Each structure stands twice: as C-alpha cells, then as structure tokens.
Amino acid sequence: MGDVFLAGVAGVLPPAMSGADAIAAGAWTKRDAAETQQLSVTVAPADQYSPDLAVDAARLALARARLDPARIALALHSMMLTPGGRLWHGAPYIHRQLGVPAGHCIASDLDCGCASSLVALELASAYLGAREQGDLALVTAADCWREHEVDRWRTSNNPLGDGAAAAVVSRESGFARIAGAATSSNPELEPVGRGREPFSAEREKSTGPVYVRSRHEEIVDGELIWQTVAGEVQSVVAKATRQAGIELSEVDFVVCPFLGRELTLQQFLKPLSLDLSITPWEFSRRVGHIGPADPLAGLDHLVNTERVDWRYILLLAHGMGGISSAVVLESTGAAPLPR
Numbered sequence: 001m002g003d004v005f006l007a008g009v010a011g012v013l014p015p016a017m018s019g020a021d022a023i024a025a026g027a028w029t030k031r032d033a034a035e036t037q038q039l040s041v042t043v044a045p046a047d048q049y050s051p052d053l054a055v056d057a058a059r060l061a062l063a064r065a066r067l068d069p070a071r072i073a074l075a076l077h078s079m080m081l082t083p084g085g086r087l088w089h090g091a092p093y094i095h096r097q098l099g100v101p102a103g104h105c106i107a108s109d110l111d112c113g114c115a116s117s118l119v120a121l122e123l124a125s126a127y128l129g130a131r132e133q134g135d136l137a138l139v140t141a142a143d144c145w146r147e148h149e150v151d152r153w154r155t156s157n158n159p160l161g162d163g164a165a166a167a168v169v170s171r172e173s174g175f176a177r178i179a180g181a182a183t184s185s186n187p188e189l190e191p192v193g194r195g196r197e198p199f200s201a202e203r204e205k206s207t208g209p210v211y212v213r214s215r216h217e218e219i220v221d222g223e224l225i226w227q228t229v230a231g232e233v234q235s236v237v238a239k240a241t242r243q244a245g246i247e248l249s250e251v252d253f254v255v256c257p258f259l260g261r262e263l264t265l266q267q268f269l270k271p272l273s274l275d276l277s278i279t280p281w282e283f284s285r286r287v288g289h290i291g292p293a294d295p296l297a298g299l300d301h302l303v304n305t306e307r308v309d310w311r312y313i314l315l316l317a318h319g320m321g322g323i324s325s326a327v328v329l330e331s332t333g334a335a336p337l338p339r
Contacts, residue, residue: 004125005174006167007136008065008331009304012057013163013298014048016286028153029133036260041152041161041288042068049083051090053164054142055097060100061138061166064304065174069098073135074127075107078292079118080143081150094140103140113193114257115183116292117141117165118265118327122181124169137169151209152288158260161288165296170313173334175303179312180244180328182236189232189322192225212320229281230271232324233316240326244312248272252310255298257317258284268316280306292317299329 018040022028044053052076062069072282077091084090095107112119117139124137142164152160169178193212197203241248256268256279263285269276283301290297295315296330315327 002014002129002171003174004178005170005332006170006178007067007170007172007174008061008063009055009296009300010064011014011062011163011165011293011300011328012060013042013052013161013287013297014044015042015044017181019159022153022159028159032153032157032159035135036158036258038159038288039082040286041159042163042290043152044162048144050079050081050142050144050162050164051083051093052125053144053162054140054166055163057093057142057166058094058098058138058140061168065168065170067168067170067274069100069138070104071134072098072100072105072138073131074124074137075100075105076110076120076124076137076139077107078110078112078120078141080113080257080291081145083144085185092150099285112138112323112325113321114292114294115317115319115323115325117167117296118315118317118325119177119183121167121169121327122183122325125181128169128171133171135171136226138166139169140164141290141296143291143293147209149209151211155210156212156289158258158263161258161294163287163290163293163297165290165293165300167296168169175334176313176329176331176333178327179246179330180242181237181241181326182243183239183325184232186228186232186322186324187226189228192322193320200302226266229318229324230268231327232322233268233269233318235325236326237314237316240314244328244330246312246328248324250313250315252278253302253308253313254279254314254316255295255302256288258287258298259296260285267318277290292319
C-alpha cells in the first residue's frame with residue numbers, strides 16, 4: 001500500500017461553560033467534579049449544529065493541507081446524535097457543503113462509538129491504497145449534546161462537550177505519517193452501552209435524555225468490564241507500536257478520549273504505565289468528552305496550537321460496543337501552517 005499521511009487536521013470548538021457554573025445551577029455534582037477534575041465543557045448555542053461544525057473543521061483541515069476538496073474520494077463522518085432526524089446521514093451533507101463533485105467520492109457515516117475517527121483513519125488508509133495516488137480521504141467527527149437527548153453533565157461519569165474535528169488523509173505527503181494502526185472489537189463489551197433492558201416497543205418509543213451511567217450500573221461485574229477494556233487497550237497499542245517499529249517509551253505524546261482524570265487513568269494511562277503529563281490534559285479538561293472527535297481535536301491542539309516538538313504521537317480511543325483503536329503517527333518534519 002505504501003505510506004499514508006495526515007495532510008491536515010483541525011478542530012472547531014464553541015465557547016466553554018465552567019463546571020463551577022454548572023454546579024451552582026444544580027446541573028452537576030461536586031462529587032463528579034472532584035473525580036473528573038474537569039474545569040469546563042464546550043457548549044454550542046442552540047442554533048449551531050454538529051454537521052456544520054464538521055464542515056467548518058473540514059474546510060480548515062483542507063486549507064491547512066492546501067488541498068482541493070474535489071480530490072476527496074472517501075468521506076467518513078461520525079456522530080453519536082443525528083440532528084437531521086432518523087434515517088438521515090451526515091456524511092452526504094458534508095460532501096455537499098464542501099462542494100465535492102458527484103461521481104468520485106463515497107460519503108458514508110461510520111458508527112464505532114467514540115473510536116470512530118481512529119477506525120476511520122485505518123479504513124481510509126486501506127482504501128487509498130486501492131485508489132489513484134492523488135486521491136484523498138476526509139475523516140470528520142462532531143457532536144452537540146442537546147439537553148432533550150442527553151444530559152451532558154450527568155449522563156456519564158464524565159461531562160460532555162460540543163465540537164468537531166477533521167483530518168485529511170493523503171498518499172502523497174503530510175505533516176505526519178500513519179506509522180501504525182490497530183483496532184480490536186470485543187462483543188462481550190456490547191452490553192455496556194445497552195444495559196440489560198431487552199428490546200421492546202416501549203424502549204423504541206422512549207423519549208427524554210439518555211443516561212449511559214444507568215446502563216453501566218445494570219452490568220453486574222463492572223470491575224471485570226474495566227479490566228477487559230484495559231486489556232483491549234494494551235493489545236491494540238502493542239500491535240500499533242509493533243507495526244510502527246517502535247517501543248511505547250519512544251512516544252512523545254498520547255491523546256486519549258477526554259473522559260476526565262479518573263476514567264482517563266483507569267482505562268488508558270495506568271494499563272500502559274503512562275502519566276497525564278504526556279497528554280493534552282489541560283486542554284481536554286476544558287473541553288469535555290466530544291465523542292469520536294476527541295483524538296483529532298487533541299492532535300490539532302498539540303500540533304497547531306501548542307506546536308509541540310514530537311516524533312511520535314499515539315492516538316487512543318475506545319467506543320461503546322467494545323471497539324478499541326490505536327494509531328501511531330510519525331512526524332515528517334513538515335511545519336504546520338499558520339492558523
């Protein structure tokens with residue numbers, strides 16, 4: 001297949017609401033605040049929608065890559081909520097808004113939970129290997145957590161933030177080479193996101209906010225679940241670093257899902273014997289868990305805002321349904337473009 005590169009990456013985030021304000025309003029608890037150490041989360045205004053944020057992120061990533069959207073042969077979009085309603089998909093909307101010509105591009109949604117953007121990078125890399133050298137792939141992810149659908153402060157142990165991120169994948173050149181990628185799916189973890197409630201007409205008709213935390217609490221052996229997740233993370237990291245030809249100790253930065261301090265340590269860092277200091281922690285604790293956009297938004301912050309010195313960055317994700325993914329990026333030395 002040859003080398004595959006990230007030619008551009010971008011994140012787009014609305015303004016933040018402080019955790020202190022959420023506590024004062026009775027929307028969040030001091031206990032969760034202490035556990036997550038989250039300072040704020042990004043909150044989109046009511047008239048701002050996730051597909052439009054994804055379009056903005058895609059345009060910025062393409063501008064940074066200095067590449068024509070007409071060359072996009074694959075557009076993969078991920079979102080947990082669909083503002084267009086049922087039986088609607090976001091990827092064709094993004095395809096249309098970017099002005100990508102008809103007939104050349106496959107535009108499709110990808111639902112691997114919060115691992116979607118990394119799974120998309122792996123799929124895009126393989127797809128481009130079968131295409132013309134000049135073809136591009138676009139990976140986008142975005143969510144806005146509306147109050148009537150999800151209680152951003154209480155649905156899980158960690159609060160949710162709004163935002164989008166995008167990456168342009170190329171076989172020609174870029175600021176980073178995809179040096180290794182691995183994904184694992186463990187179906188025994190599927191009930192974590194569904195709970196034990198059976199399929200039923202009543203469940204289908206259910207309205208009101210989703211509380212993922214209550215579904216988790218239905219699982220009998222929660223400790224075993226988290227041990228299994230940790231094992232899956234260890235496995236995909238071992239495969240991705242081996243593919244990249246490096247040791248984990250050679251990684252300069254790690255971008256984990258923005259899950260707050262306790263879950264980030266439990267699910268990702270402790271199993272890998274890593275520390276918060278090599279993550280964009282101070283950034284993530286001001287954003288909240290966007291969903292599938294987390295890894296790309298964190299990468300954007302490191303390379304385009306902080307402009308850190310690095311050779312290897314490890315991107316990690318775990319999605320409901322039992323999918324774990326790891327991607328190792330190697331710097332090509334290409335300087336990022338101005339914002």
